[in-house]
Amino acid sequence: MHSEEQFHKEEFANLLDRAKGDRSINNFANETGVSAAHISRFLRQMIASPPTPETISKFAAKAHNEVTYQDLMVAAGHLARKDESDGNKENTVERDSPMNLRMQIEELEKKFRQVILADLYESPYKWSVEKTEEKRYRFPDMTLNIDHDGYNRWYLDFRPNIHGRRHPSFHPYHLYGRIVMFELLETDKLTIVVNEEKDFDMIMKRPPLSLRANLYVMLIDLEWGKIIKEEILCKYTKD
Numbered sequence: 001m002h003s004e005e006q007f008h009k010e011e012f013a014n015l016l017d018r019a020k021g022d023r024s025i026n027n028f029a030n031e032t033g034v035s036a037a038h039i040s041r042f043l044r045q046m047i048a049s050p051p052t053p054e055t056i057s058k059f060a061a062k063a064h065n066e067v068t069y070q071d072l073m074v075a076a077g078h079l080a081r082k083d084e085s086d087g088n089k090e091n092t093v094e095r096d097s098p099m100n101l102r103m104q105i106e107e108l109e110k111k112f113r114q115v116i117l118a119d120l121y122e123s124p125y126k127w128s129v130e131k132t133e134e135k136r137y138r139f140p141d142m143t144l145n146i147d148h149d150g151y152n153r154w155y156l157d158f159r160p161n162i163h164g165r166r167h168p169s170f171h172p173y174h175l176y177g178r179i180v181m182f183e184l185l186e187t188d189k190l191t192i193v194v195n196e197e198k199d200f201d202m203i204m205k206r207p208p209l210s211l212r213a214n215l216y217v218m219l220i221d222l223e224w225g226k227i228i229k230e231e232i233l234c235k236y237t238k239d
Contacts, residue, residue: 069225
C-alpha cells in the first residue's frame with residue numbers, strides 16, 4: 001500500500017450513508033449484493049481495513065445522492081486525492097521511471113476492470129469473468145463470458161494513458177497486428193479500452209482495413225468511474 005493510501009473510516013461511513021440514501025440497510029444490501037451486516041459495520045466504523053475495489057464498485061453501481069466510485073475509492077484509500085497526486089518536479093521524475101510507469105499502467109488497468117465490472121452489475125444479461133492464467137503481458141487483459149447481442153465471449157484490451165503518455169504499444173495498426181494473431185469467432189467481441197478522448201478519436205479515425213473481428217473501442221472516465229461510450233470499428237465477416 002502506498003504511503004498516501006489511508007482508510008478514512010469516518011469519511012467512508014458518511015459517503016456510504018449518503019450512497020444508501022433513504023433505503024434501509026437490508027434493501028441496500030439486496031441491491032448491491034453486499035451483506036447487511038458488512039454494510040452496517042462500515043457505517044458504524046467498526047472495520048479497520050477498507051473494502052476492496054470490487055465491493056466499492058458494487059456500492060457505486062447502486063449509489064444515490066451523486067456519490068461516485070471515485071469518492072468512495074478516495075475515502076477508502078485506494079486512490080490518492082488530487083492535491084496529493086500532483087507532486088513536485090522531483091516526484092515527476094521518479095513517477096516517470098520505467099518501473100513506476102509499469103506500476104502505474106497496472107494500477108490503471110485495475111481501475112479499468114473495476115469500472116467495467118461496476119457497469120456490468122447493472123446489466124440485464126448474464127455474464128461472468130473468465131479466469132485466465134496470470135501473465136505479466138497477457139493479451140487480452142480481461143475475458144468475460146456473456147449472453148448478449150449474439151455474443152458469447154467478450155475480450156477487453158486495455159490501453160491506458162498516463163499523464164499524457166500513451167501505452168507503449170498504443171498505435172492502432174500495432175493493435176490490429178496483435179488482434180489478427182488472436183483467433184476470434186463470429187460470436188466473440190473484442191473491445192479496445194482507453195481513458196482519453198483523443199485516443200478514442202484516433203482509433204475511430206483509423207479503423208482496420210481488413211480484420212475478421214467484431215471490434216469495438218470504449219472510452220472510460222476514470223475520474224467519475226464510468227463508461228462514457230463504446231463504438232464499433234468493424235464487424236466479423238465470413239469468407
